Amino acid sequence: MPASASRTDHRADPIAGLDDQDLFCAAAFIDGRRIGADTDVIEVTDPATGQLIGTVPALDGAASTSAVDAAAKAFPAWSGLLPQERSAILRRWFEAIRAAREDLALIMTREQGKPLSEARGEIDYAASFVEFYAEEAKRPNIESVTSHLADAEVEVWREPSGVAALITPWNFPSAMLTRKAAAALAAGCTCVAHPSGETPFSATALAVLADRAGMPPGVFNVVTGRAAEVVEPWTEDPRVRVLSFTGSTEIGRLLYRQSAGTMKRLVMELGGLAPFIVFADADLDQAVEEAIKAKFATSGQDCLGANRFFVERPLYDEFCRRFAAATSALRVGPGIQDLDIGPLMNQRAVAKQHQHVEDALARGAKCLVGGKVHAAGPLFFAPTVLADVSDDSLIMHEETFGPVAAIAPFDDEAAVIARANDTEYGLIAYLHTNDPRRIYRASRALQFGMVAVNRTKVTGPPIPFGGMKQSGLGREGARLGMEAFTEVKYVCRDWH
């Protein structure tokens, strides 16, 4: 155990309304033990109120390496279990998460700020990955290949890669962790996970539940601390074979560089700059309803959040009018009150909203609704609609990651597809049209990993989630998500 850490069962102050206070756990988890720091801690505040809700240990590089020691030690036994045995543990973890739904949602709302209903939805989403991979764990397929050599038999195996490092963000603190961890564990890898310092309690609660579900010591370690201190040793450690990150493209590039020395397998779920394209033949009511979901879920702090709305000229004025009216009806307040829009994560996020609004207005845009901080508090930004936004505005090129929508008209299909593709990002594109030929043409032409047609909610465990270009590498979810944590081994056997 590192000198700076002592073995303590630290507790955060109780959260009112939590049934099971042990889930609100102010400790890291390494090798099946709760690790607390004597002095160095990270303070976690409720973004709705600015109130301190608890602290977690700020573990150092030695502690972070000790988590890899534990995961490497646990790897032979975990990867050697029968697939059904790993599946049974994952299934128990899934059931524990489902049973703790209300408490997990409350913890998330307090540290992340999202409305309680959205937090409950995220817990269901998080649990669904554990359930899915509990099933996939049973199917570690061996591919049979017809031999191309005389007198030889050939086989292709998939073997667990080893220790996997999982680095997760603050906007979806539970689902981003289970989407990675359940896939890695099902494949037979052991994990070291680092949750964002802004939302660590959702991750430590999942670790408590994994422990209760019978996850053996060292298989699923959660290391709290400052991201660079915790993660850099993992990028340099040759025992860490896969690094899976969700967060900004900027940090993704940094981790890519840091991982080059040990040639890790990388999974990167990075930023997006989603276009939302509405053609004149679309169902306008449906387009407006879906646009509200695509822009304002998690207060706009979603990698799938629509940043750029392009509306064909004949529908433009009416779309702007209806979308602005629907936006001004959104209720803003603390997540605990379960309204529509909660606070942003931090002051940097608020500053970015101001910057994007002011820049767009300076370039000729009109503000139809919002445009400033909301009376609910300093981290609440009013849901905002900007119309006539010019293509050279910052908001058309940089992720806003907040509740500001930019709308611009278009006249021509080919031109709008080119504008939509004119970005380094390529995560998701939204398309509204009722012309089947156009749906096919546009879906093919959009350079995005996911295309949502006439709807917003498209994700879930069986689909390959991920982006093209600088939105990332690899895919999460589906069978591909599990294969990311495996190595292909080819064996050729002589018959003689």
Ligand SMILES: NC(=O)c1ccc[n+]([C@@H]2O[C@H](COP(=O)([O-])OP(=O)(O)OC[C@H]3O[C@@H](n4cnc5c(N)ncnc54)[C@H](O)[C@@H]3O)[C@@H](O)[C@H]2O)c1
């Ligand atoms: N794709 C996503 O789901 C997602 C999630 C969160 C943030 N973001 C992006 O981040 C931007 C704003 O958020 P931010 O200011 O917190 O961004 P950021 O890049 O500083 O942080 C994003 C995440 O990266 C991790 N991180 C930061 N520094 C790291 C390091 N040196 N090593 C390893 N991990 C590190 C943090 O734990 C954090 O959760 C947004 O505009 C958005 O692009 C994307």
Ligand SMILES: N[C@@H](CC=O)C(=O)O
């Ligand atoms: N909203 C995404 C998570 C990324 O921010 C999802 O649906 O998985």
